[in-house]
Amino acid sequence: MAAAATCGTGAGSTASVASAASKSKVTSFQRRGPRASGTDSGGLRLVSIAGTRPSVRNGQLLVSTGLPALDQLLGGGLAVGTVLLIEEDKYNIYSPLLFKYFLAEGIISGHTLLVASAKEDPADILQELPAPLLDDNCKKELDEDVCNHKTPESNVKMKIAWRYQLLPKMEQIGPVSSSRFGHYYDISKRIPQELIEASNWHGFFLPEKRSSPLKVESCSLTHGYLKLLQFIQNIIYEEGFDGSNPQKKKKNILRIGIQNLGSPLWGDDICCTENCDNSHSLTKFLYLLRGLLRTSLSACIITMPTHLIQNKAIIARVTNLSDTVVGLESFIGSERETNPLYKDYHGLIHIRQIPRLNNLICDESDVKDLAFKLKRKLFTIEWVQDNYLRQERNIYPPGFSYLLKQKDSAWGEGSLQHSTFLMSFLAKATAFASRLVRHGEPLKQTGSGRIRQAAGPRLWHDGRRQEAPGFLGIPP
Amino acid sequence: MFPELNNLLNITPDRAEQGKLTLLCDAKTDGSFLVHHFLSFYLKANCKVCFVALIQSFSHYNIVGQKLGVSLTSARERGQLVFLEGLKSSVDVFFQANEEPHPLQFLREAKPGNLQPLFEFVREALKPEENGEAAWRCPVLLVDDLSLLLSLGVGAVAVLDFVHYCRATVCWELKGNMVVLVHDSGDAEDEENDILLNGLSHQSHLILRTEGLATGFCRDVHGQLRILWRRPSQPTAPRDRSLTYQYKIQDKSVSFFAKGMSPAVL
Numbered sequence: 001m002a003a004a005a006t007c008g009t010g011a012g013s014t015a016s017v018a019s020a021a022s023k024s025k026v027t028s029f030q031r032r033g034p035r036a037s038g039t040d041s042g043g044l045r046l047v048s049i050a051g052t053r054p055s056v057r058n059g060q061l062l063v064s065t066g067l068p069a070l071d072q073l074l075g076g077g078l079a080v081g082t083v084l085l086i087e088e089d090k091y092n093i094y095s096p097l098l099f100k101y102f103l104a105e106g107i108i109s110g111h112t113l114l115v116a117s118a119k120e121d122p123a124d125i126l127q128e129l130p131a132p133l134l135d136d137n138c139k140k141e142l143d144e145d146v147c148n149h150k151t152p153e154s155n156v157k158m159k160i161a162w163r164y165q166l167l168p169k170m171e172q173i174g175p176v177s178s179s180r181f182g183h184y185y186d187i188s189k190r191i192p193q194e195l196i197e198a199s200n201w202h203g204f205f206l207p208e209k210r211s212s213p214l215k216v217e218s219c220s221l222t223h224g225y226l227k228l229l230q231f232i233q234n235i236i237y238e239e240g241f242d243g244s245n246p247q248k249k250k251k252n253i254l255r256i257g258i259q260n261l262g263s264p265l266w267g268d269d270i271c272c273t274e275n276c277d278n279s280h281s282l283t284k285f286l287y288l289l290r291g292l293l294r295t296s297l298s299a300c301i302i303t304m305p306t307h308l309i310q311n312k313a314i315i316a317r318v319t320n321l322s323d324t325v326v327g328l329e330s331f332i333g334s335e336r337e338t339n340p341l342y343k344d345y346h347g348l349i350h351i352r353q354i355p356r357l358n359n360l361i362c363d364e365s366d367v368k369d370l371a372f373k374l375k376r377k378l379f380t381i382e383w384v385q386d387n388y389l390r391q392e393r394n395i396y397p398p399g400f401s402y403l404l405k406q407k408d409s410a411w412g413e414g415s416l417q418h419s420t421f422l423m424s425f426l427a428k429a430t431a432f433a434s435r436l437v438r439h440g441e442p443l444k445q446t447g448s449g450r451i452r453q454a455a456g457p458r459l460w461h462d463g464r465r466q467e468a469p470g471f472l473g474i475p476p
Numbered sequence: 477m478f479p480e481l482n483n484l485l486n487i488t489p490d491r492a493e494q495g496k497l498t499l500l501c502d503a504k505t506d507g508s509f510l511v512h513h514f515l516s517f518y519l520k521a522n523c524k525v526c527f528v529a530l531i532q533s534f535s536h537y538n539i540v541g542q543k544l545g546v547s548l549t550s551a552r553e554r555g556q557l558v559f560l561e562g563l564k565s566s567v568d569v570f571f572q573a574n575e576e577p578h579p580l581q582f583l584r585e586a587k588p589g590n591l592q593p594l595f596e597f598v599r600e601a602l603k604p605e606e607n608g609e610a611a612w613r614c615p616v617l618l619v620d621d622l623s624l625l626l627s628l629g630v631g632a633v634a635v636l637d638f639v640h641y642c643r644a645t646v647c648w649e650l651k652g653n654m655v656v657l658v659h660d661s662g663d664a665e666d667e668e669n670d671i672l673l674n675g676l677s678h679q680s681h682l683i684l685r686t687e688g689l690a691t692g693f694c695r696d697v698h699g700q701l702r703i704l705w706r707r708p709s710q711p712t713a714p715r716d717r718s719l720t721y722q723y724k725i726q727d728k729s730v731s732f733f734a735k736g737m738s739p740a741v742l
Binding site for chain 1: 509536586626627659668
């Protein structure tokens, strides 16, 4: 990955790469160091850059995305030299948060930032970054958040949905005291001004760059993309992120954040019409950006309003050109907002693609149904519990509660669905059974008394099943 | 190379066929492991390989190649491998505007015409030695991947022309092989990609199609591979033989098994 920087420095370096490669063949254990060290002549010296860590699987250098939960889902973090594409949610409420987390993580770790936007001034974006949760406040803040959340009893052995017990749990939020990789942030507070001033950042605000002349003749790239590409290439070259400047001993990571790429504000019309003139502009930009990133120590986050792109083919191409793709789907305005299953969450998060870098396989997480929740101070990602787990943990599955609520009116006019005898019988029986599962109470009769618990009283004696259930039937 | 895949395809590095176009196609999954397989296979078979790698960097292929037992750096040094690294060259072409022709010159143009410079590069790379002695067995062209050229603005017809020219030179004139990878967009109605895929499917001798499982993600079975032989060499052999296997990718190899016979299930 970042070792490709050696290939870029000319023919003389192939010898050193070859010797490095042969050295790595002899002692393959050395490969577990970060790959950033390849620029120096010969050998794989372990150079550690603040805020990075090597991947467990293949020694790939990783940076944190700012959200430890997302890091875990992506297999440890975002690989240096790759693009993280965030598909924005419909009203662009939650994707700016991920964008800000990424930038805030860069400031805390001391990385250089490059913020590009066509909508907001980068200086304003930086002012709104969340404040980091430091060690001593951390425990206090997180404890009060955790108390409000209904804690699952993880030590209760599951009876019905026992297979789910074997699945890995999502990372529980906890204070990370002296970790240099991955921090927690408090959204309700702003980052201290002195941290922003101490950091090295570059801003690209498109309306300011409109008038400056082009160095390269336009070649099917939109003007905005072209200027941004030149700006990025300039910064990478001048500050030595591609290893071209041997004077710079201290290596650092460049974090690039591009907001709302592909929106009409960038001059691109893929979000406006289906058959656009310049449909290759965005994909070409992404390809050239990928080329720049692969040969430098940088990581990029791009938020893109893919829900606005009319042509599905372009979305597929953009996905193929990006390394990691995460999609956000918020519940605002959709039917899921009123679904009791999702009442604690604000939206779903889909990990659409994870790259296979230097490897045949990738760290794909087994858990696919993930939802996010924006609490007062934290943005959390959790596995959505489905019906079986809710029944296990003494929560009604959604359908049953409706039947119970309608108990009084169900047998009257107006609810045609439940007026047949069979439906009412089933409703009462299942409501009876679920009440028993829920409370463990033995034998209180409901309804007219025609349905009697045919199995003996020992069945539900202390809330635990003692013998096989009998046949719930109407006594003769 | 994956020994199990060699058995399925009935080929060995000693007995590689010649003059064949192999199409790798992936739908809803990542078929790049097949590219690594063919790269290491032909390097082990002592063939001269020209690899047009547009989508990933050299070190990526090198590291995976080392897991499969070939070293791309040493192959490049002794002249067995000619590697065109698309990502690095595209940045050079785009930002340093010199007038000399470059294989990826179409990136500079506003309306990319054709891929002739790229074809010239391939022909130059694979042309036989002047002194007549063949150091390598047969030339092989590997392209990863062709759908990317569509994303860069080249038309589907131009890409098909390029493949046609390469086939005429590499497969027919030089009696070599070609392996190309194309993504299948599936339900994302990419017309240009469909034109490219259909055109190549008709021309190719062997189609390896990887698909994700219809039922979704599975930890033990990563996908399904369909092997389709077209244009058999002997007229008496049955036409268009097709086989389907499921596979699981591991760290250094891929294991293939019949449908439903995953070791995790048995």
